[in-house]
Amino acid sequence: MPLKLTTVGSVLTVFATTLACVQTVPFESLPDTDSEAVPADVPASISQVPSSLASVTQGPASAVTENLLTCSTRGSRVSAVGTITATDGTDWIVPADNNFETGPKAFDLYNECSQTTYDSLQEVDLDSVPVVEIDSDGEIITGYIFADNYFELYVNGELVAVDAVPFTPFNSSVVRFKVKRPITYAVKLIDWEENLGVGTESNRGSAYHAGDGGFVANFVDGAGGSTVTDATWKAQTFYIAPLENPESVREVGAVRDSSEANADNLSCDESCYAVHYPIPEGWFSDSFDDGAWPEAVTYTNETVGVNNKASYTNFSDVFIGADAQFIWSSNLVLDNLVLVRKTVE
Numbered sequence: 001m002p003l004k005l006t007t008v009g010s011v012l013t014v015f016a017t018t019l020a021c022v023q024t025v026p027f028e029s030l031p032d033t034d035s036e037a038v039p040a041d042v043p044a045s046i047s048q049v050p051s052s053l054a055s056v057t058q059g060p061a062s063a064v065t066e067n068l069l070t071c072s073t074r075g076s077r078v079s080a081v082g083t084i085t086a087t088d089g090t091d092w093i094v095p096a097d098n099n100f101e102t103g104p105k106a107f108d109l110y111n112e113c114s115q116t117t118y119d120s121l122q123e124v125d126l127d128s129v130p131v132v133e134i135d136s137d138g139e140i141i142t143g144y145i146f147a148d149n150y151f152e153l154y155v156n157g158e159l160v161a162v163d164a165v166p167f168t169p170f171n172s173s174v175v176r177f178k179v180k181r182p183i184t185y186a187v188k189l190i191d192w193e194e195n196l197g198v199g200t201e202s203n204r205g206s207a208y209h210a211g212d213g214g215f216v217a218n219f220v221d222g223a224g225g226s227t228v229t230d231a232t233w234k235a236q237t238f239y240i241a242p243l244e245n246p247e248s249v250r251e252v253g254a255v256r257d258s259s260e261a262n263a264d265n266l267s268c269d270e271s272c273y274a275v276h277y278p279i280p281e282g283w284f285s286d287s288f289d290d291g292a293w294p295e296a297v298t299y300t301n302e303t304v305g306v307n308n309k310a311s312y313t314n315f316s317d318v319f320i321g322a323d324a325q326f327i328w329s330s331n332l333v334l335d336n337l338v339l340v341r342k343t344v345e
């Protein structure tokens with residue numbers, strides 16, 4: 001890749017025209033110490049931290065919130081939040097900063113913690129779902145959502161609902177809001193973790209199993225139309241863990257690509273690394289430009305592992321039946337904080 005590091009402008013121009021190339025030099029917010037950038041003739045490699053934006057942490061975070069939700073249901077995992085300092089001195093919240101304690105909770109379709117376990121959508125009185133008014137003269141949209149593990153939904157910049165269960169048991173939700181078009185959906189997604197900072201949970205015989213994520217939604221309007229999650233959404237990751245080696249994260253165009261990283265049978269346990277990226281200001285706004293974000297990657301029900309989860313299968317008519325697909329960023333396992341967006345006219 002004939003990169004010439006003459007000016008920021010030229011780098012950005014080259015970058016924009018070579019989105020398919022493996023990025024080996026900082027391309028956003030070039031630091032003052034640009035002289036240390038990799039020379040132009042060095043081939044694509046995994047020999048450095050992916051970009052000037054990324055920060056690296058190692059080992060466990062310190063819990064600042066021991067448990068966001070007390071739930072006695074069998075299979076309920078503790079949903080803690082912690083902080084950790086990176087090698088560059090920056091502080092990070094893991095698994096992610098969130099509005100669980102203050103945001104409006106989504107209405108339950110299926111939530112064992114609240115003992116709401118509808119067998120089907122036909123049992124749900126949708127008129128009892130509160131309508132969040134974004135535009136008083138807008139149309140009413142009804143959205144069905146399942147997230148592994150946690151979502152926060154913004155519509156045209158307004159926080160409409162947060163997931164009622166941060167970690168597990170798995171739950172599903174319905175939201176209603178009144179809004180005018182165009183409609184921008186922006187969703188913060190967190191694949192929660194038990195071992196804060198190292199991206200793992202106790203599962204499948206290991207105390208340090210790397211869990212996976214997944215998000216599916218179907219937003220139905222009153223005129224027979226709907227917006228479902230699919231590959232036309234944008235998705236970007238901001239927290240990648242566990243990593244045996246942080247340098248295994250590469251930037252391939254806009255993709256923060258951890259496909260080279262081992263996700264199974266890791267042995268780093270409490271000494272695993274994580275790579276963090278700052279969330280851009282106003283990412284949830286309708287005016288935010290997500291043009292540089294990768295397209296979402298779709299995943300099958302089998303891959304996400306939902307075929308045995310009543311919180312999903314009881315409402316399959318609004319998910320599978322509506323052709324809504326599970327989406328995430330490029331790594332369903334290692335990407336733990338993912339932002340997704342979609343604008344519809």
Ligand SMILES: [Ca+2]
Binds near residue numbers: 165
């Ligand atoms: Ca949840």
Ligand SMILES: [Ca+2]
Binds near residue numbers: 213
């Ligand atoms: Ca998960």
Ligand SMILES: [Ca+2]
Binds near residue numbers: 211335
């Ligand atoms: Ca994960």
